[in-house]
Amino acid sequence: MSATINSITPIGGNAGKGAYHVSERGYYGEFGGAFIPEMLYPNVEELRQKYLEVMSEPSFKQEFNKLLKDYVGRPSPLYFAKRMSEKYETRIYLKREDLNHTGAHKINNTIGQILMARRLGKTRIIAETGAGQHGVATATVCALTGMECVVYMGEIDIARQAPNVARMKMLGAEVRPALSGSRTLKDATNEAIRDWINNPVDTHYIIGSAIGPHPYPDMVTRFQSVISEEIRAQLLEQEGRENPDYVVACIGGGSNAAGTFYHFLDEEDVNIIAVEAAGKGIDSGESAATSVLGHQGIIHGCRTLLMQTEDGQITEPYSISAGLDYPGVGPMHAHLFKSGRAEFKAITDSDAMKAGLQLCQLEGIIPAIESSHALAVFEHQKFGKDDIVVVALSGRGDKDLNTYIDYFSL
Amino acid sequence: MTTNRIHQKLQEDKKILSIYFTAGYPRLEDTVSIIENLQNSGVDMLEIGLPFSDPLADGPTIQESSTQALKNGMTTNELFKQLKDIRNSVHIPLIIMGYFNPIMQYGVEAFCAKCAEIGIDGLIVPDLPVDVYEEDYKSLFEKYGLANIFLITPQTPDERIRYIDSVSDGFIYMVSSASVTGAKSTFGDVQKQYFERIHSLQLKNPQIVGFGISNADTFETATNRAKGAIIGSAFIKFLNEKGIDAIPEFVQSIR
Ligand SMILES: Cc1ncc(COP(=O)(O)O)c(C=O)c1O
Numbered sequence: 015m016s017a018t019i020n021s022i023t024p025i026g027g028n029a030g031k032g033a034y035h036v037s038e039r040g041y042y043g044e045f046g047g048a049f050i051p052e053m054l055y056p057n058v059e060e061l062r063q064k065y066l067e068v069m070s071e072p073s074f075k076q077e078f079n080k081l082l083k084d085y086v087g088r089p090s091p092l093y094f095a096k097r098m099s100e101k102y103e104t105r106i107y108l109k110r111e112d113l114n115h116t117g118a119h120k121i122n123n124t125i126g127q128i129l130m131a132r133r134l135g136k137t138r139i140i141a142e143t144g145a146g147q148h149g150v151a152t153a154t155v156c157a158l159t160g161m162e163c164v165v166y167m168g169e170i171d172i173a174r175q176a177p178n179v180a181r182m183k184m185l186g187a188e189v190r191p192a193l194s195g196s197r198t199l200k201d202a203t204n205e206a207i208r209d210w211i212n213n214p215v216d217t218h219y220i221i222g223s224a225i226g227p228h229p230y231p232d233m234v235t236r237f238q239s240v241i242s243e244e245i246r247a248q249l250l251e252q253e254g255r256e257n258p259d260y261v262v263a264c265i266g267g268g269s270n271a272a273g274t275f276y277h278f279l280d281e282e283d284v285n286i287i288a289v290e291a292a293g294k295g296i297d298s299g300e301s302a303a304t305s306v307l308g309h310q311g312i313i314h315g316c317r318t319l320l321m322q323t324e325d326g327q328i329t330e331p332y333s334i335s336a337g338l339d340y341p342g343v344g345p346m347h348a349h350l351f352k353s354g355r356a357e358f359k360a361i362t363d364s365d366a367m368k369a370g371l372q373l374c375q376l377e378g379i380i381p382a383i384e385s386s387h388a389l390a391v392f393e394h395q396k397f398g399k400d401d402i403v404v405v406a407l408s409g410r411g412d413k414d415l416n417t418y419i420d421y422f423s424l
Numbered sequence: 425m426t427t428n429r430i431h432q433k434l435q436e437d438k439k440i441l442s443i444y445f446t447a448g449y450p451r452l453e454d455t456v457s458i459i460e461n462l463q464n465s466g467v468d469m470l471e472i473g474l475p476f477s478d479p480l481a482d483g484p485t486i487q488e489s490s491t492q493a494l495k496n497g498m499t500t501n502e503l504f505k506q507l508k509d510i511r512n513s514v515h516i517p518l519i520i521m522g523y524f525n526p527i528m529q530y531g532v533e534a535f536c537a538k539c540a541e542i543g544i545d546g547l548i549v550p551d552l553p554v555d556v557y558e559e560d561y562k563s564l565f566e567k568y569g570l571a572n573i574f575l576i577t578p579q580t581p582d583e584r585i586r587y588i589d590s591v592s593d594g595f596i597y598m599v600s601s602a603s604v605t606g607a608k609s610t611f612g613d614v615q616k617q618y619f620e621r622i623h624s625l626q627l628k629n630p631q632i633v634g635f636g637i638s639n640a641d642t643f644e645t646a647t648n649r650a651k652g653a654i655i656g657s658a659f660i661k662f663l664n665e666k667g668i669d670a671i672p673e674f675v676q677s678i679r
Pocket residue numbers: 118119144145147148222223224264265266267268269270271336337338382384385408409410
């Protein structure tokens with residue numbers, strides 16, 4: 015399958031078409047915008063002015079597509095999960111982002127952004143990471159292009175995610191511990207933003223999810239939109255139709271979900287299901303289910319739903335899966351939630367772990383725990399016998415082996 | 425245009441020394457005595473920091489003081505309670521510096537109304553961009569007589585500085601270099617050229633330099649062209665080491 019991209023439109027197609035796309039000013043309904051200190055204005059403004067133009071350049075699209083094909087291994091298969099379908103009496107397809115180079119969807123975005131950074135003349139890359147997946151994907155593309163790379167990671171996450179820290183180092187990145195606040199993902203993001211303030215000329219910040227100030231959520235979504243573009247073509251081939259009945263994806267900040275939903279946003283016959291991490295339960299005080307527990311506010315430069323105290327202090331979420339452990343959701347998802355376009359579900363640690371182990375045993379695939387949250391939807395919702403349900407398998411479980419080992423006493 | 429204490433102070437024929445400190449630090453109940461001490465030591469204007477969990481424009485010193493202040497129990501309501509009678513003893517301009525999220529959660533209008541009631545003269549909200557302010561909040565700030573102070577940096581283009589000048593009311597906060605807050609011991613030629621460039625724009629609002637002012641030398645260089653300067657991190661470090669009673673010593677070391 016080859017991606018058919020019209021040569022005058024940017025990657026992802028023309029902006030602002032439907033009600034669920036970003037507006038000219040960077041909003042999804044009431045969410046989004048760029049709530050940034052003036053120190054960041056020149057960088058963010060430069061990106062805002064140029065990103066669509068750069069993404070429309072035929073040479074950019076060609077380079078992006080070639081790397082996705084030859085380096086990442088795209089298109090990723092759309093796999094009909096036969097035994098799982100039998101078990102749940104419906105038609106389940108898995109979009110295999112786990113088979114990408116570096117083991118998750120994150121690389122789609124980092125390939126796009128590293129090419130963008132080069133077009134903007136930047137020589138130094140910074141990124142934040144929680145579990146280390148985005149950090150590894152960023153370190154990888156920096157090695158690929160010979161760029162200097164600094165990854166910020168919370169001190170606590172560095173201790174929890176030693177193998178990914180080692181990977182980043184092997185790939186030539188410097189991993190800097192974020193020592194402020196709660197010393198996890200949100201603080202790593204703060205540190206990356208501070209680094210960008212301190213290095214306004216030569217540095218590009220590769221944000222790892224569909225979050226941050228405009229144009230980041232839209233840019234990241236467009237780079238990830240290759241996921242739904244491929245799903246449409248692959249479904250046509252396998253089922254004779256482009257639209258499934260349902261698309262399902264897990265949400266941390268929301269990049270794999272944004273990419274999975276993107277080309278279906280305006281297709282009203284496609285039901286969208288977004289799965290958040292309920293942690294130990296919505297009411298347990300240890301959860302990351304932002305759509306339920308969050309309120310509108312500002313986090314990392316955008317207006318969206320986030321978990322916070324009554325006083326507006328951002329709180330620390332919890333999930334067994336480090337990649338879903340973010341106190342906000344991307345502004346597009348906040349809008350999909352508020353407008354009712356997407357249905358949001360919250361899946362607990364234990365349901366996700368069960369669903370992950372089940373996929374191993376039914377299909378021979380060890381999923382990332384993030385992705386296991388999306389897989390757990392079948393225990394909570396009954397789908398029709400003829401329904402086609404596409405689930406984004408956002409990553410593979412190698413990085414989570416220790417968690418699986420501890421959890422199941424393997 | 426509002427005529428509040430900030431405007432009156434800026435009319436005075438002197439260089440303005442402004443101090444930033446984090447409310448509720450080192451101890452929750454220190455806020456008012458720090459304010460009184462600073463005024464009585466001859467400081468011209470104060471920025472009272474409303475602590476935030478994720479202060480992304482601040483360096484380690486202010487981050488740590490904010491984290492500690494929150495641990496001490498500082499909240500928006502608590503700050504307003506502490507400042508309730510501040511105008512009985514304090515006459516210099518008082519500005520609240522805080523990030524937008526806590527203000528949003530309080531309710532922007534309620535926050536402005538409370539500031540007016542207490543006698544706060546202005547706000548600095550680093551992550552409230554000028555265009556959003558102009559469109560959504562400017563009339564509200566004006567209704568309550570609050571000056572809103574915007575930042576500019578060495579990277580801000582002249583055209584945008586003029587736009588910010590046109591929307592500003594009070595003074596322009598000139599960030600000394602491309603950096604988060606934090607003390608520096610000297611300013612180099614790049615900063616001096618930037619100070620000259622801004623001076624030559626002949627803006628309607630006076631400029632006050634902040635970020636990186638730490639001692640008499642940096643204060644002197646910064647105010648050579650600008651109307652005044654703001655000291656934050658260096659003061660917080662001093663407070664941490666020497667305590668509230670030593671505040672006059674700090675102020676005298678600056679000028
Ligand atoms: C495999 C995998 N899936 C999902 C996520 C969640 O991120 P997002 O919501 O941006 O897709 C992560 C984040 O690290 C991840 O590694």
